[in-house]
Amino acid sequence: MLEKSMYDSWVSHISLFIKGNKNCRMMLDSIDEGPLVYPMVVGEDGQTRPNKYSELTETQQLQDDCDIQVKNIILHGLPLDMYALVNHQEAGEDIWDRVKLLMKGTELSYQERECRLYNLFDKFASVQGETLYEYYWRFSQLINDMHTIGMTIQQVQVNTKFLNALPPTWSKFDTDVKLAKSLYTTNYDQLYAYLSQHE
Known part of the structure; x- marks a missing residue:
């Protein structure tokens, strides 16, 4: 529906x-x-x-x-x-x-939605007290919304944003992931799977 x-x-x-x-x-x-x-x-x-x-x-x-x-x-x-x-x-x-x-609506309203999603992506951050899964779920919904309307964003940008927006308590693992995984070829689902092993 x-x-x-x-x-x-x-x-x-x-x-x-x-x-x-x-x-x-x-x-x-x-x-x-x-x-x-x-x-x-x-x-x-x-x-x-x-x-x-x-x-x-x-x-x-x-x-x-x-x-x-x-x-x-x-x-x-x-x-x-x-x-x-x-x-x-x-x-x-x-x-x-x-x-x-x-x-x-018109093409103008589509552009407004695209701008809104880019803005949400730029400002995406972890929420105090949320689990890694909840963080991943919110991020996935945002990326899915962007893909659904045909927006394109480079894999390395998505992965970098996913890692950089993690709460400070994950900074040690964030660095480990950046050293162990290629942000150009890995996707954020794989990054989440790697991080969830250390939760």
Whole structure:
């Protein structure tokens, strides 16, 4: 279910759910390119009209079914207040775009979120009394939020921040880790595992 601060995670979950379906490529195409446009035919009365579902080719029928299925998947992942704002849309593509606009706003609001996350990263520090696991968990959430919106940061920066923000009681082990591990090739999960042996 979509939550206000978790749009990017929601997109990832919905995309993975769609990819788990038999006709995932057609469903993803429906989001990216819009629904099937029914071909036009000339009826018996000489008037041009869209084909009926029964007159579509097997592939077109499958695409139409996928269009409906992807719309339902997206709508089922929305809370009631958001559902009420987008359920009138006919196509999965339109619902997807509307939800994105409502959740992420404009490019300016994305930049604001990116700046906020960089600021949180810069100011990240241990909290008095927290365990090493709690520290690691908070740091992991921050890095995950940064990755989720596509922010990139060098591995050595992440590792250095993880070690430098540890409480002073860990300074001896902090130095040992920096000497024993390459901060360019190791990740902070491995650093945590190494440190947790000494907790």
